[in-house]
Amino acid sequence: MNSRATAPHQAPTDAVDVVLIGAGIMSATLGTLIQQLEPTWSVRILERLDDVALESSNPWNNAGTGHAALCELNYTPEKADGTIDISKAVAINEQFETSRELWHHLLATGRLANPSFINRTPHMTFVRGEKNVDYLRRRHTSLSAHPLFRDLEFSTDRAEIERWAPLLTADRDPAEPIAATRSAAGTDVDFGNLTRQLVDGMVANGAELQLQREVTSLRRVKGGGWRLRVKDRSWNARPRTSTVTARFVFVGAGGGALPLLQSARIPEIKGFGGFPISGEFLRTSDPELVAQHQAKVYGKADVGAPPMSVPHLDTRVVDGQSYLMFGPYAGFSPKYLKKGKYLGLITSLRANNLGSMLGAGVKNLDLTQYLVGQVVAAPETKFQALQQFMPTAHPKHWEKITAGQRVQVIKRDADGKGVLQFGTEIVAAADGSIAGLLGASPGASTAVSAMVDVLERCFPQQFAAWRPRLATMMPSLDGVPADAREIAATVDAATELSVAQLAAQNGGVLPSSVYDQQADLRG
Known part of the structure; x- marks a missing residue:
């Protein structure tokens, strides 16, 4: 049993103020904000796996770019008249800066243990x-x-x-x-590291973390709140199922959010569907290659490819080890979670979303063709995509890893038909008692802005009183950016750590190219 979890012999409290389903970056961020705003509220995290951040928040299951729209071409589409629309890029950049402000505040106040989750890494196109x-x-x-x-x-x-x-x-x-x-x-962000630090901070401040607990259904409680049926997945569980009631529930379960919100039977989830997309990356830890590439480099997606399949060659720093990663190679799996059930897509079908799903399928035949092409492509064909970025790449230096599942949102459009939406979507009940997050990129990088949105939509009466406190943590919420120099110093502290670790991997010596690049970063 993980040390963060409630010991198996402890009887769970049957009523709490807040239940967070899923121990990923979204739940960790929202729970941290709630504890900052209402420290007396009881908070419980229910995670179906045996540790936190094992699905989309795991560093090998996401791109980890710290999406700031500095390099991603899909955020700057070309209009019919040839001009470039930068509105989405500006919005995402602002949202990521809000995330950095909160992380800096939590580091400055000791709520986060250290800045090892973020490193200065140039973004290139x-x-x-x-x-x-x-x-x-x-x-x-x-x-x-x-x-x-x-x-x-x-x-x-x-x-x-x-x-x-x-x-x-x-x-x-x-x-x-x-x-x-x-x-x-x-920047390069290890969202797994960040999630673990946030959850540790929550537990240290009174939150309960229960691992191997799967929520199987949600039902409204007369008079307000929710009753959750919870299955204990540990091998020696007695009893196997239990219930917990909560005044507020957040579903931060990644691809598992859609079926859970459907189980809650809230009207707001009607018409929503999800299209799962799997993927693979190529990875190397070869010190000579890693030392020659200190950047995240994004290219241009193939025609018909989903935005999450934009090819990129990235520097990654995970648990103190430096790597290069290239991909993703898209594929198809009916599972909604990497460690989920194969019937995920089938069991999510409802009479109220079947039209949306079929309509989105008809409108995105090119996506289907692209996925089929990726699935049947020979390994040497896939490797050629890396060689277009890096002509000297050789298969002997690279290994294949499986990425996380992404579930693209399908929703009804203005004409009542389905449309595939690339992005994230917050779905909340009218009374604010339950909310969940659907979708993928930019996802984790904009978690802070998304969770502030959840607070505003679900707690409208308290939000006005909370806003001054939130503004002390994230000044940009009131239009006043935090001190950029202080935030940059936080990132540089982590960068110095990663450079030292890279030197250790390379026998204590760094190539001159790395010294030059680090000098560039310091201006």
Whole structure:
């Protein structure tokens, strides 16, 4: 039994103020905020697996970019007239800054143990071909005119791009047009590490964490609140099932959120469906390769590919170890969770969402074709995608890992038909007694803004009184950004740690390219 969990012989309290279903980044963030605002409220976390952050919050199940729209092209679509729409990029950048403000506050007050979950890692976009170079140039012009992106660099010069990320240019055809943008302010975030620290802080401040507890149904309680039926999945459980009542329930169960909200039978979930997409990554810990690439580099998605399948070659720092990761390679599985049931998709079908599901399928035949193509593609064909980024890549240095499941939201559109929505969606009951989060990217990076939204929608009477306290933690909520220098210092502290760890992996020596890149990051 994990040390964070309630010991198996302890009888559970049968009534609590708040139940959080799922021990991932969303529940951990919301629970932390609630404890900051209402420290006397009782909070219980119910997690079906045997530890926290094992599904979408696990670092190998997500991209971990710290989505700030610095490099992701799907957040800056091109309009019919050729102009670039940066509105979504600006919104996501602002949301990520809110997350950084809260993390900085929690570190400064000792609620988070250390900044090891976040590291300064430049964010880059890399494209090939004249058409894509022209698009990237126009994207840079539009973004860099906005104050949030004023430090974004653009270059078509091979020597400059080589200085930023040597693996992108080595052995590349000199006649091929290429371009890149770079932001030194990017980050790599280990959301598993962050989630564990947040949950530890919650438990230290009185929250209950119960692992191997699966919520099987939710029913309204007469007079207000919810009764949850909970299955104890531990091998020696006695009794096997129990119930708990709560005044407020948050469903932060990733892909498992949809069936749980359906079980609650709230009208607001009608018409919603979910399309599961699985994926794979290639990963290497080879010290020589890792030392040559200190960046997260996003490219352009194939035609028909979902936004979550945008190819990227990333620096990752997980549990003190530095890696490179490339992908994702999309696939299909009917499961809603990586460690879930194969009938997840089938059992989520309802009379009220069947039309939405079928309508979205008809509208996204190109996505279906793309997924089929990815599933049947030969390994050597998939590896060629990495070689388009890194011409010198060799299969002997890379291993395949399975990514987490992503469930794309399907909802009714204005004409009553289904539409596949790329993003996240908060679904809350009209009385605010239950809420859940559906969807995928940008997900974890915008968890703080999403959970503040949950608080505002579900606790409208208390929110006005809470807002001044929230603004002390996240000044941008009142339009006053936190001290960027202090936040940058927090990130730099973690970066120094990761550089020291990289040196240890490489026999105590860092290549000159790493020294140069670290100097760049410090300005």
